[in-house]
Amino acid sequence: MISIIGFIAAILVLSVLSGLIQGNKKKKKRSAGKRQTSVKKSVTPTFNRSSTTCRPDEVLLKTPLEQINGAEFERLLSLYFRDQGYTVKEVGVGGKDGGVDLVIVDKRGEKTAVQAKCYADHNKVQVMTVRELVGAKRNHDCILSLLVTTSDLTAGAKREAEQFKVDYWHGGLVENKLRAWGNWQPAKTKAKPRKVAGSTVRAVTCACGAPMVQRKNKEGTAFWGCSNYPSCRKTKAM
Incomplete structure (x- = not known):
């Protein structure tokens, strides 16, 4: 009688141990799956518009405006103006531009201070940016000033620009000029086409x-x- 009870007890103990082992295996599989998922998410590339890293020129000439950062936009404009016959000095390297990114000089020697703003469509250029350009152009002995942005200017910024004779290119006008240039041939994206200002x-x-x-x-x-x-x-x- 005692041996039978001992045999039954042994079976129960083995059953409990087997259940615990199976449960631990399932937990390990679930945790391993979570780790794999987190690793996949971490390597997904993201675009950082505030980055100061500039890709090679051949890459920029094939990249849409909405996929380039501020430093790359300055470089793209530099290439554009050089092909238009200007002598170009890049003074905004590293983000310390003081209100001016490029100084372009035409064949007559006339200098224009250029400020480039690579913004998303909803992020409009403010009045302060126009004022900074007006003040900073004197530091580079420039008579003219040009503000170039991928978005637009606020109503106040436009009034300020007209008051202080600051010319500006914005929105679709910038894209039209780059396309007419011919060297900038960005890959097609699913983004909605820009409207000309x-x-x-x-x-x-x-x-x-x-x-x-x-x-x-x-x-x-x-x-x-x-x-x-x-x-x-x-x-x-x-």
């Missing part, structure tokens, strides 16, 4: 073939100016 009217075309944009003179009178400014300075009365 409302100030650009396709029906009004400059003698050089570029669209003209609405501007104002010192007296506040509106006129049409070539979008290729400062390389083209032709104007038309409205």
Whole structure:
């Protein structure tokens, strides 16, 4: 009788131990699966617009504007202006530009201070950026100033730019100029096509073939100016 009870007890003990072993195996599998998932997530590449790392020129010339950072946008503009016949000095290397990223000099020796802002569409250039450019251009002996952004300017920034004679390229106008250049051929993306800024009217075309944009003179009178400014300075009365 005692031997039978001992045999039954042994079977029960073995059953309990077997259950514990199986449970530990399942837990190990689940934890291993979680570790594999976390590793996969960690290696997923992400785009950092605030990065100061600049990829090679051949890569930039095939990259859409929404996938480049500020340093790369400055470099892309530098390549563009050089091909337009300007002498280009990159003064904003490392992000310490003091309000000016490029100084471009035309064949007549006239200097233009250029500020580049590579922003997402919803992030508009503020008034302070325009004021910084106006003040900083004197530090580089520049008479003219140009603000180039991938987004747009706030209403206040536009008024400030017109008041202090700061020319600006924004939104689709920048992309149109780069495409017309021919060297920038970005890969196609699923992003929605950019709209050309409302100030650009396709029906009004400059003698050089570029669209003209609405501007104002010192007296506040509106006129049409070539979008290729400062390389083209032709104007038309409205």
